[in-house]
Amino acid sequence: MQQEVREEQEQLSYFKIGGIIRKYRKEKELKLLDLAALTGIGSAMLSKIENGRMIPTIPTLFTIIHKLGIAPEAFFAQLNTENLFPGYYFLPKKLFSPYEKEESASGFQYFSILEHTSEGGAFQISLLELQHNASRPQVTTMAFEFIYILKGRLSYQLDDKTFEMEEGDALFFDGNIPHVPVNNSGHTASLLVLYLFTNSK
Structure with missing residues (x-):
């Protein structure tokens, strides 16, 4: 065992x-x-x-x-360092860590909120500030992804499908499908992004 x-x-x-x-x-x-x-x-x-x-x-x-x-x-x-879960996490906004996903991307600002690994799985939660006319090609990720729109409007391209999303909308998908958010709204959009890593990925 x-x-x-x-x-x-x-x-x-x-x-x-x-x-x-x-x-x-x-x-x-x-x-x-x-x-x-x-x-x-x-x-x-x-x-x-x-x-x-x-x-x-x-x-x-x-x-x-x-x-x-x-x-x-x-x-x-x-x-191989294990994350020992103390039973709760308090996550003040000032401690969110900015990071870069792709150097070639323009207008994508990511902030890491939480990364956690346990026997049952692993996940990463990020905040994405997507500027107007941000650009990046479609990418794939070896994880399931959950997107929740906190503020603004955008088009989420999932391979050959496009989902028009606004505040309160959510999308869950297999990250192996090529994807990219597109913001032509004229205003910055804020997204909560959850990456869920499993053995099947």
């Missing part, structure tokens, strides 16, 4: 890989293009890895770790 739980946690921990890589890259004040030049790995692929949209192969992961000067044991120690 303990072995099954450990294997489940290891399968669920992959979504942390990108965040750890991004943290070290930022600490070294490197842009994605700089890391691409160091590793020989395309910046688009690096962006997908950092944002949980792609799982790197073992050789690719070790190349990135080596070029960033991270000791493998230190990297994997962080990857």
Whole structure:
């Protein structure tokens, strides 16, 4: 039983890989293009890895770790760190952490509200401020996604379908479907975004 739980946690921990890589890259004040030049790995692929949209192969992961000067044991120690849930989280807005999903995106401002891993699954909750005429190509994510519109109006493109959304509307979908929000309303829109990671992803 303990072995099954450990294997489940290891399968669920992959979504942390990108965040750890991004943290070290930022600490070294490197842009994605700089890391691409160091590793020989395309910046688009690096962006997908950092944002949980792609799982790197073992050789690719070790190349990135080596070029960033991270000791493998230190990297994997962080990857396997369990989040111990104290029974509640109080999350003041001032502690929301801004982060970048894609360097090529324009008008997308993400704030990390909460990331949590447990035996039952893993999830990340973010606030997205989507500016008028923000631009980004459709992307895929190795997670289920739940979108809730807090303020404003936008069109949410899900492959070849488009959903017109306004305040109070919600959308749940498989992140493997190419997707992008489009804001042509003339005003900034605010979205709550929940990423749900499971063993099936």
